[in-house]
Amino acid sequence: MIELSNKELKKLAAKIKKLGMKVGFQQIGIAGIQLAEDEKRLQEWLARKRHGEMSYIGHHNKKRAHPEKLVPDTLRVISARMSYWSRESKNAQEVLDDQSMAYISRYAVGRDYHKVIRQRLKMLALTTEKLISGFGYRVFVDSAPVLEKALARNSGLGWIGKHTNLIHKNAGSWFFLGELFVNVPLPVDEKISNHCGTCQACLEICPTKAIIAPYKLDFI
Numbered sequence: 001m002i003e004l005s006n007k008e009l010k011k012l013a014a015k016i017k018k019l020g021m022k023v024g025f026q027q028i029g030i031a032g033i034q035l036a037e038d039e040k041r042l043q044e045w046l047a048r049k050r051h052g053e054m055s056y057i058g059h060h061n062k063k064r065a066h067p068e069k070l071v072p073d074t075l076r077v078i079s080a081r082m083s084y085w086s087r088e089s090k091n092a093q094e095v096l097d098d099q100s101m102a103y104i105s106r107y108a109v110g111r112d113y114h115k116v117i118r119q120r121l122k123m124l125a126l127t128t129e130k131l132i133s134g135f136g137y138r139v140f141v142d143s144a145p146v147l148e149k150a151l152a153r154n155s156g157l158g159w160i161g162k163h164t165n166l167i168h169k170n171a172g173s174w175f176f177l178g179e180l181f182v183n184v185p186l187p188v189d190e191k192i193s194n195h196c197g198t199c200q201a202c203l204e205i206c207p208t209k210a211i212i213a214p215y216k217l218d219f220i
């Protein structure tokens with residue numbers, strides 16, 4: 001059990017956020033572990049067989065919406081966002097029009113993001129470990145039974161847009177997420193409100209028309 005005063009916890013949270021930027025993330029947010037609303041949504045989603053052939057999403061069902069069941073003693077989840085938009089990116093249509101080039105989805109262009117985020121989160125955790133004794137953590141990126149978007153939304157990193165991904169007013173949604181489950185009762189960040197409003201741009205522009213309705217993706 002880590003016993004720090006509120007003032008010390010606040011200071012620690014600020015340090016973690018600063019360190020997060022230093023290791024290469026664009027934003028760090030802290031959330032509690034309550035996901036009751038999202039658990040309901042997850043159960044409905046599974047009951048409707050919305051996961052199609054991705055049967056793994058049905059596994060570890062309880063753990064997915066309960067971070068403390070996945071990693072005992074978890075009190076907070078630190079979410080990190082890492083942008084995959086690059087200034088050097090070429091215009092998609094220009095590349096598609098050029099027969100001598102192949103077009104690769106932006107999110108797959110760089111180094112495998114699982115490795116990059118894992119490494120950065122590990123660095124963040126190892127530095128934090130030096131700041132307080134008894135610090136317990138686990139690193140997650142993508143593949144574990146973790147509701148990454150819901151946790152990141154709860155940590156103030158953005159809102160869940162009609163395209164079903166997390167979106168941020170200034171950063172858009174071209175970013176990956178990763179998490180540190182920690183045993184420290186850090187102060188949690190405030191959620192930000194949904195700014196999609198009446199905008200339907202993602203539904204209209206989706207080249208395969210996969211966003212069949214707001215917040216509904218057809219990938220079956």
Ligand code: B12
Nearest residue numbers: 038041042107142146148149163164165166176177215219
């Ligand atoms: C399965 C999966 C997919 C599937 C299905 C996507 C989907 N929308 O469910 C497929 C293969 C299609 C896919 C595609 C992509 N994915 Co993907 N995927 C995942 C994965 C592994 C699991 C998602 C999951 O659990 N789905 C099950 C449903 C039930 O959960 P959920 O979508 O999180 O929804 C919960 C909450 O968001 C909330 N919620 C859901 N709907 C609504 C609606 C409202 C109104 C509200 C308030 C809340 C809410 O309740 C739900 C239940 O708890 C996550 C990693 C992870 N562990 O979370 C990455 C992840 C979501 N994918 C990611 C990315 C980048 C992509 C792609 C852009 C990659 C690409 N270029 O092809 C596309 C985008 C397609 C799209 N528009 O979603 C990123 C998203 C980052 C972000 N900015 O949000 C993640 C988080 C991976 C990561 N670590 O960065 N993906």
